Amino acid sequence: MNQHHEVRLNVNGTEHTVSVPPRKLLVDCLREDLRLTGTHVGCEQGVCGACTIIMDGQNVRSCLMFAVQADGASIETIESLASGPEDLHPVQQAFVDCHGLQCGFCTPGMVLAAKSFLEQNPSPTDDEIREAIAGNICRCTGYTFIVDAIRTAAERMAGEEAGQHV
Amino acid sequence: MSETQAETQAATQQPKLLGARVTRVEDPRFLTGNGRYVDDIALPGMLHVAFVRSTMAHADITGVNVEAAASHPGVHAVVTGAEMAGEAKPITCDSLVPTWQATEYPALAHERVRFVGEAVAAVVADDRYIAEDASELVRVEYSAREPVASIEAAIRDGAPRLHDSWEDNFFVKRHFNGGDVEGAMAEADGVLELDLVSHRHSGIPLECRGCIADYNRGDNTLTLWTSTQIPHLVRTGLADVLEMPENSIRVIAPEVGGGYGIKGHLFPEEIAVAVLARKLGRAVKWIEDRREHLLACIHAREHHHRLQVAYKQDGTVTGIKALLYVDCGAYSVYPWTSTMDTGMALGILPGPYRIRNYECEAYSVTTNKCPLGPYRGVARPAACFSIERAMDEVAHAVGLDPFEVRRRNLVRDDEFPYESVTGLIYDSGSFHEALEKVCRDGDLEGMRRLQEEARAEGRYLGIGFSCYTEQTAHTTNEFIKRGVPIIFGYDTAIVRMDPSGTVLVHVSTHSHGQGHETTYAQVVADQLGIPLESVKVAFGDTAATPYGHGTFASRSAVLAGGASLRAAQKVAEMLVRFAAEHLEADPGDIELAQGKAFVRGSASRGVEIADLARWAYHRPEKLPDGMEPVLEAVSSYDADPGTGTFANAAHLVLVEVDPETGGVKLLRYAVTEDCGRMINPLIVDGQVHGGVAQGIGGALLEEFVYDENGQLLTTTFLDYLLPGATDIPKIEVTHLETLSPFTLEGIKGMGEGGAIGPGPAVASAVADALSPFGHVFVNELPLTPERVRKFVQQATGNAA
Ligand code: FES
Ligand code: FES
Numbered sequence: 001m002n003q004h005h006e007v008r009l010n011v012n013g014t015e016h017t018v019s020v021p022p023r024k025l026l027v028d029c030l031r032e033d034l035r036l037t038g039t040h041v042g043c044e045q046g047v048c049g050a051c052t053i054i055m056d057g058q059n060v061r062s063c064l065m066f067a068v069q070a071d072g073a074s075i076e077t078i079e080s081l082a083s084g085p086e087d088l089h090p091v092q093q094a095f096v097d098c099h100g101l102q103c104g105f106c107t108p109g110m111v112l113a114a115k116s117f118l119e120q121n122p123s124p125t126d127d128e129i130r131e132a133i134a135g136n137i138c139r140c141t142g143y144t145f146i147v148d149a150i151r152t153a154a155e156r157m158a159g160e161e162a163g164q165h166v
Numbered sequence: 167m168s169e170t171q172a173e174t175q176a177a178t179q180q181p182k183l184l185g186a187r188v189t190r191v192e193d194p195r196f197l198t199g200n201g202r203y204v205d206d207i208a209l210p211g212m213l214h215v216a217f218v219r220s221t222m223a224h225a226d227i228t229g230v231n232v233e234a235a236a237s238h239p240g241v242h243a244v245v246t247g248a249e250m251a252g253e254a255k256p257i258t259c260d261s262l263v264p265t266w267q268a269t270e271y272p273a274l275a276h277e278r279v280r281f282v283g284e285a286v287a288a289v290v291a292d293d294r295y296i297a298e299d300a301s302e303l304v305r306v307e308y309s310a311r312e313p314v315a316s317i318e319a320a321i322r323d324g325a326p327r328l329h330d331s332w333e334d335n336f337f338v339k340r341h342f343n344g345g346d347v348e349g350a351m352a353e354a355d356g357v358l359e360l361d362l363v364s365h366r367h368s369g370i371p372l373e374c375r376g377c378i379a380d381y382n383r384g385d386n387t388l389t390l391w392t393s394t395q396i397p398h399l400v401r402t403g404l405a406d407v408l409e410m411p412e413n414s415i416r417v418i419a420p421e422v423g424g425g426y427g428i429k430g431h432l433f434p435e436e437i438a439v440a441v442l443a444r445k446l447g448r449a450v451k452w453i454e455d456r457r458e459h460l461l462a463c464i465h466a467r468e469h470h471h472r473l474q475v476a477y478k479q480d481g482t483v484t485g486i487k488a489l490l491y492v493d494c495g496a497y498s499v500y501p502w503t504s505t506m507d508t509g510m511a512l513g514i515l516p517g518p519y520r521i522r523n524y525e526c527e528a529y530s531v532t533t534n535k536c537p538l539g540p541y542r543g544v545a546r547p548a549a550c551f552s553i554e555r556a557m558d559e560v561a562h563a564v565g566l567d568p569f570e571v572r573r574r575n576l577v578r579d580d581e582f583p584y585e586s587v588t589g590l591i592y593d594s595g596s597f598h599e600a601l602e603k604v605c606r607d608g609d610l611e612g613m614r615r616l617q618e619e620a621r622a623e624g625r626y627l628g629i630g631f632s633c634y635t636e637q638t639a640h641t642t643n644e645f646i647k648r649g650v651p652i653i654f655g656y657d658t659a660i661v662r663m664d665p666s667g668t669v670l671v672h673v674s675t676h677s678h679g680q681g682h683e684t685t686y687a688q689v690v691a692d693q694l695g696i697p698l699e700s701v702k703v704a705f706g707d708t709a710a711t712p713y714g715h716g717t718f719a720s721r722s723a724v725l726a727g728g729a730s731l732r733a734a735q736k737v738a739e740m741l742v743r744f745a746a747e748h749l750e751a752d753p754g755d756i757e758l759a760q761g762k763a764f765v766r767g768s769a770s771r772g773v774e775i776a777d778l779a780r781w782a783y784h785r786p787e788k789l790p791d792g793m794e795p796v797l798e799a800v801s802s803y804d805a806d807p808g809t810g811t812f813a814n815a816a817h818l819v820l821v822e823v824d825p826e827t828g829g830v831k832l833l834r835y836a837v838t839e840d841c842g843r844m845i846n847p848l849i850v851d852g853q854v855h856g857g858v859a860q861g862i863g864g865a866l867l868e869e870f871v872y873d874e875n876g877q878l879l880t881t882t883f884l885d886y887l888l889p890g891a892t893d894i895p896k897i898e899v900t901h902l903e904t905l906s907p908f909t910l911e912g913i914k915g916m917g918e919g920g921a922i923g924p925g926p927a928v929a930s931a932v933a934d935a936l937s938p939f940g941h942v943f944v945n946e947l948p949l950t951p952e953r954v955r956k957f958v959q960q961a962t963g964n965a966a
Contacts, residue, residue: 023295037206038199040423042372043456047883050372078199085194092197096189099852102679104196105372105423111197130891137883139372139424140679142859142920143891145852 007071011036012080020067027051029067030077038078038108042137049136052109053077059116078108081115090160091115091153100149102140110136114150122161123154180695180759183688184911187848188698192683201421204376204393209449212378213242215439216297217452218287218304219462220279223315223534223876224328225308227277227286234303235289240296243446244304245438246287247276253441255407257432259500262649265339266505267332271497271537273407273437279308280328280496281534282878283461288438290450313534313876317470317491320531328496328532337494337504337530340512344587345523347476350485354476358559363946364548364925366468366493367868369541369860370888373423374454375463377436379443389416390440393423395430395676396716399501399652401708403432404440419706422678426860427540428464429678430718432500457881465870466541468493469511469548476523477560481571485523488515488552492545494530495537501652502540504530509648510545513588517553518597518635518814519575524587534876540718542860542921546636554632554926555945558933562941568930572601572633583907589647591809592635596902600816600838601633607900608818608836616820616833621938626823627833628935632926635814638841638915639724643808656804657714657722659729661690661737663797665783667761667776669694671703671733674714675726679856680917681849685723686730688845693734694741695758696775703730712800720915723845724811728803728910736799744778747790803910811906813914815839817858817923823935825958828951830866830932832895837923840902841916842909847901850916855897857920863889864921865928866948932957940965 004019011034018033025044030036030053042050044063051063054076081089088096091114101107110133117124117132124132129150130143138146195201232244256270275286287304291297312326319325320335328335351357377392388410394400397419405412422429435452443450454463469492476485490511494504508528516524561571576597577584584592610629617627637644642655658674671690677683687701694701705711714726738758745763746753755766763778765771779797781788786795805811820834837854844850867887871879880886905912925947932954933944942961946953 021295031206032208035208036199037202040203040373041205042374043883045456045882045884048372048888078197082198085198088194088197092194095197096193099190099848101193101196102681102852102856103371103373103422103424104192104201104679105203107196107201108199126896134890134892137372137888137890139370139426139860139888140856141852142855142857142897143894144855144897147891147896 005068007067009070010074012077018067022066022068024067025063026065026067026070027062030062036077036079040105040108042105049113050106050109052112052136054112054116059113078112081111089115090156091118094149094153094156098145098149098152100141100146106136106138110138110146114153118150118154118157122158126151183692183698184845185843186688186846188684188688188846189848190681190684191687192681203373203421203423204378204391205453207378207391207420209378209380212449212451213290213292213446214294214297215442215450215452216289216294216301217285217435218289218301218306219458220275220282220284220286222279222308222310223282223313224311225279226311227275227279227306228309229307230287231305232287235300238300238303240292241289241300243290243442244287245274245442247272247274250274250438250441251276254437257407257434257500259498259503260651261338261503261505262651263338263505267329267337269329269497271434273434273441281536282876283458283536285434285438288442290442290446315534315872315874315876317493317531317533320533328534335532337498337532338508340508340528342512342588343525347485347487347523347525350476350523351474354484355479356477356563358475358556358563360473360475360556360559360943361945362471362552362555364467364469364551365948366465366870367864368464368466369426369428371424371426371428374456374459375429375433375435376453377439378449378451379440380449381443381447383447387414387416388440388444389418390436391418391420392436393429394419395422395425395678395718397676397706397708398674398713399716400432400436403500404437407437408440416709419676422676425678426542427544427718430716431464431539456883460881460886461878462536464499464539465495465536466538467548467864468538469507471548471552473552473556475556475560477563479564481560481564481566481574483519483521483560483575486516486521488526490526490528492530493533493535493538495533495535497537499537499539503650504538505649506540507538507545511549513590514546514637515549515553516587517550518577518633519553520577522587535872542857543918546634546922547861547864547925550632550634550922551925551929551947555929558930559943569605573598576633590637592812593906593908594904595635595812595814596840596904597633597635597814599902600814600840603900603902604631604816604818604836604838607838608834608898610818613820613834626825626935626938628821628823628931628933630927630929630931630934631816631818632923632930633816634922635812636720636919636922637810638720638813639805639909640719640721640810641804641808644810654715655808656802657725657729658712658800658802659726659733660712660798660800661730661733663737663779665780667700667779669696669701671701671730672711673703673705673726673730674712675717675722676705677717680717680722680853681846682722685845685849686727689727689731690734693731693738696761714802720917720919724805724909724913724915725803727845727913728805729801731910732801732803733799736801737797740793740797741775741778743790743793744782745773748773805909807908811842811908811914813841813916813919815919815923817927819927819931821928821931821935823932823954828954830949830954832862835895836898837920838900838902839916839919840904842906842914843903843912844901845913851899853917854899854920857918858897858924859889859894861921861924862894862928864948865925869948936961
């Protein structure tokens with residue numbers, strides 16, 4: 001059980017090879033081996049969504065997978081979205097402007113869930129937004145401002161798109 | 167005004183930040199994954215702890231065999247309760263209330279366990295995986311005792327005692343009698359007898375608890391990083407139980423992923439981890455998992471109330487007799503004691519209503535369950551549930567609209583400051599206006615139309631509302647009255663301007679979602695006439711921040727906000743004095759604005775505050791005679807006259823009930839709240855939203871279920887349900903701003919309020935929705951589908 005395995009991961013555009021025991025969870029591998037601590041653990045039961053990452057283009061709960069199962073995968077974590085506070089992704093900026101976070105613990109998972117949702121549905125209704133984040137628990141905000149933030153991000157990104165085509 | 171005058175005014179004044187809807191300065195670090203929570207910290211050579219927890223609700227420990235665990239590869243230590251008892255005293259937290267009976271809550275149980283999940287041994291290993299493997303090898307032998315798994319089981323004659331030295335199973339027995347209750351009952355047109363039950367649930371922060379202890383043998387110092395709302399109180403508590411000098415302990419609360427009261431305690435696990443670090447001379451980390459959190463952190467709000475409500479035919483409530491039981495679980499919690507919920511419920515039950523005859527008996531009961539502690543609103547959700555449901559029942563009994571019955575009983579504006587029958591001082595408020603406004607802003611008329619249309623289609627919509635007033639920023643006198651051992655009256659701030667003119671504010675409170683880095687900075691920047699970006703707010707590290715109590719009880723904005731304001735005023739006075747000397751003007755004519763000190767009315771006669779700051783530290787010869795070079799001040803604040811300040815609100819909700827499935831869907835939710843002057847309305851809105859969502863969780867979904875043996879059946883998020891985005895409607899918030907006469911700037915606390923109103927509002931709406939079946943008294947929360955179906959049957963039965 002403790003024999004280590006080599007796992008290759010492309011995380012946020014960088015190739016890594018880590019050596020992990022087969023039972024090590026992907027989230028623990030990201031947080032401990034790669035020190036990417038923006039991905040959080042809220043339940044380890046696959047319910048809360050705090051550990052959401054994007055793997056090969058899909059939202060994935062990194063607490064429900066072993067690191068060895070991710071061998072060869074491309075992973076995006078929250079750390080990939082902005083190089084610094086001055087350069088926030090439109091979803092992140094909208095969360096600031098709409099007060100879409102309080103304690104910040106659900107936030108990385110929520111932002112990633114919102115980002116990949118908006119890539120699939122760039123002009124959602126509020127009900128669709130609520131459906132899309134129904135698997136990401138936020139205990140602080142009551143969701144009203146999170147929905148506002150995601151709608152605002154969608155509008156701004158649509159505006160940018162339109163701007164580019166002019 | 168001439169143009170030059172206008173220009174001068176623009177240059178020498180700064181728009182006030184206090185009251186502005188400023189976005190939060192702390193957000194970018196959270197949004198980019200750079201928030202640093204306790205589990206994100208790794209120290210060199212750090213070891214990891216897993217706890218062995220009791221599987222029995224009530225038992226004697228007859229043996230603990232650690233051999234297999236201790237010899238497991240990668241294990242560094244296995245510590246049992248017996249060993250721990252020699253290293254740390256148990257947590258005791260005694261009330262000064264005369265009927266109080268004390269408990270001793272050990273870091274690790276030895277001799278006896280009193281709830282499922284209580285820690286009995288700790289395993290330290292190279293990593294958490296190994297620690298958990300080895301924890302399964304620890305063999306604990308128990309000799310079962312009869313479990314006491316409910317209030318009924320605890321209070322019946324001959325019930326087994328949880329604590330040997332006690333006379334019965336009551337932490338505390340309270341009695342209050344004010345006015346003439348018997349007279350009110352005798353003269354009433356009717357008396358209602360109402361039973362109300364709020365089941366056990368909790369705050370459930372998304373980040374579980376966790377801590378890291380590091381011990382330096384060289385100088386006997388202990389550092390504890392812990393996810394807490396109250397770093398200073400944890401330090402004081404640790405010093406007591408570890409019998410270490412308090413100046414050798416440093417507690418650091420890093421980012422905290424939600425607290426809501428739940429993380430405002432000294433926990434046994436913190437003590438155990440500290441002892442393990444001291445024993446091993448190495449850093450030791452424990453991160454709670456969700457199952458542990460649900461089993462053994464802090465539960466809340468389990469109240470059973472029985473009311474007799476005397477009323478007149480015109481809908482006025484003339485007297486109330488109340489009998490309250492609160493299930494406080496196995497141990498008294500530090501620093502609150504197990505008296506909190508009964509004390510608060512007894513005091514506030516009459517709520518915003520003019521009820522002058524009131525008698526109350528209240529019992530804090532011990533049972534073989536997880537200890538009960540404060541959670542957002544503390545007892546007021548249950549108290550509000552009781553009084554609001556009573557108002558609706560009175561309305562039904564006399565055939566009046568529930569709105570009208572409330573209107574006839576609410577304390578009027580001309581009665582403030584109003585002393586309640588229990589001696590609380592309602593400093594100011596807008597009880598009537600809030601209720602009227604929420605009906606307008608939330609479109610009660612529109613809701614009624616929708617309800618009518620739906621009924622015609624055979625759908626069941628219901629409207630409910632609730633009113634409450636909430637004591638916030640409880641200050642010294644209030645805590646003295648309650649008999650708690652620690653008087654949480656004040657909080658403290660240090661405002662420090664450095665040589666470059668930027669400011670660091672150190673406060674004793676802790677922000678874990680409340681946005682203090684923004685709001686306190688707003689307060690301080692106004693006083694010093696500098697931009698928001700020049701002020702940084704820091705907290706959480708007891709080695710850097712002044713002593714104070716922490717963040718709980720809707721107190722931080724008033725008390726630490728007030729302390730920041732006062733400390734900033736002192737620094738502003740220094741700047742003014744220095745500037746007056748430099749500009750050869752009268753200090754009374756100096757104004758601070760836009761980063762400059764000006765002579766009033768003259769934009770050209772000014773000096774940069776940054777220059778004053780530089781000179782104050784590096785060119786002290788420029789200072790006025792007798793002025794010290796350091797631009798720094800400390801202040802603590804405890805709002806006079808020490809009775810707290812009362813915020814108020816009214817909630818309005820529209821629900822749809824499916825009588826077949828028992829499902830309840832919230833269609834609309836509106837709040838009108840009044841927390842006096844708002845420092846930042848954006849943050850106030852966010853706090854209201856969060857509180858309401860938690861209140862809705864408690865009203866519909868969240869419940870800890872124990873079986874009769876004291877086994878907890880809800881230990882995952884699949885059984886303990888939290889509200890998601892599709893369970894919570896858009897929450898509409900509007901404001902009134904009735905200033906407090908007691909606090910700086912008239913600010914009132916508001917962090918908890920949102921959580922108080924939803925229970926009664928939703929229950930009232932469900933009863934209204936079911937009214938076509940017949941009248942039913944909805945008296946139990948949460949309204950799970952099963953309970954709703956029960957109420958449908960009752961309504962049908964009542965009609966028949
Ligand atoms: S931590 Fe993965 S879903 Fe909660
Ligand atoms: S911001 Fe705290 S859990 Fe979402």
